[in-house]
Amino acid sequence: MVSVALAKPLDPCESPAPFSLLVPVYRGDSAHRVRRAIDSNTHEQTRPPAQVVIVRDGPVPQEITDELDRISAASAVPVVRVELEHNAGLTNALNTGLLWCSHDVVARADADDISYPDRFERQLPLIEAGADLVGASMHEIGDDETTPLALRQAPVGRSEIARVAKRRNPISHPSVVFRRSAVEAVGGYEHVPMAEDYWLWARMLHAGADVRNVSEPLVGYRVSAGSYERRGGPRVFLAEMALQWKLRRLGYVGFIQWATNVIVRGGYRFVPLKARETAYRFMVGHRNS
Structure with a gap:
C-alpha cells in the first residue's frame, strides 16, 4: 500500500x-x-x-x-x-x-x-x-x-x-x-x-x-443536451466495469459494495435517458439552484 x-x-x-x-x-x-x-x-x-x-x-x-x-x-x-x-x-x-x-x-x-x-x-x-x-x-x-x-x-x-x-x-x-x-x-x-x-x-x-x-x-x-446521453450505452458500461474491478483489486471496496456498484452503476448505463438523468441528479445530490 x-x-x-x-x-x-x-x-x-x-x-x-x-x-x-x-x-x-x-x-x-x-x-x-x-x-x-x-x-x-x-x-x-x-x-x-x-x-x-x-x-x-x-x-x-x-x-x-x-x-x-x-x-x-x-x-x-x-x-x-x-x-x-x-x-x-x-x-x-x-x-x-x-x-x-x-x-x-x-x-x-x-x-x-x-x-x-x-x-x-x-x-x-x-x-x-x-x-x-x-x-x-x-x-x-x-x-x-x-x-x-x-x-x-x-x-x-x-x-x-x-x-x-x-x-x-x-x-x-x-x-x-x-x-x-x-x-x-x-x-x-x-x-x-x-x-x-x-x-x-x-x-x-x-x-x-x-x-x-x-x-x-x-x-x-x-x-449540454448530450451530457446525460453520454453516460449510457455499452461503451460506458464496460468502462464502469473496468473501474469497479480496479476498486475491488485495490481493496478500496469490499465484495458486497463491489457487487452493489456493479448492479446499480452498471444497470444505470442502460436505463432510458430521462430516467438516467433523474437518477444521476439524485445520486450526486442535485437540487434546483
Missing part, C-alpha cells in the same frame, strides 16, 4: 503559497469558452495563480490557437503552453502538464467551465492548513452563466467523503486544488476511461490522503 506523506501546515507567519493553474485544451473546445475559463481563473480571482499551464492536447482549430496567442500575450500571469502533437487523451495531457507546473500546489480547471471569483481564496487556506486535495460544490450552467440550472452538492467532512467514495466519485474534477506531491505519491493520473479522476481520488483516499470539499459552489460547470 502506498502512503501519502502528511502535508506540513503553512506557518501563519509565512506568505501564502503560490500555485499553478492547469488547463487542458483540445479540438472540441470553444475559443470563446477557453477565454472565459482562463479569465475567470486568473485576473477575475481574488487570489490568482502564480502560473498558468495550458496543455494543447493535439491539433486545434485556428480560432483556438489565435485565442491562446492572445491569452499568452495579454496575461499578467506567466503562461506556459505545452503543445502535444497528437490528441492522446486527458490522462496524458494532465500528467504532462503537471511536469510543467512550477509549484507543488496545483489548481485544475476545464476549458469550458468558469470559476467564481473567490474560488481559490476559499480553497487554498485548506491546502495551507494541511489538506492534500480540496474540491467544491458546483453549479450546472448553460450558455447563460449568470443563471445556474442546478447545484451539484459536494459531500463535506472526511467521514462523509469516505462513505460516498465507496459508491461514487465524491470530488468534482473541475473544482479541485491539490498538492502535486500527494498526487505523484500514488502514481499520478492513470488511464481509466471516463474515470481517471475518480480512480486517482480513490487511490489517494486509500493511501491516507487528507481530502476535503468546500460546501459552497465555487465553479460553474457547463452542461
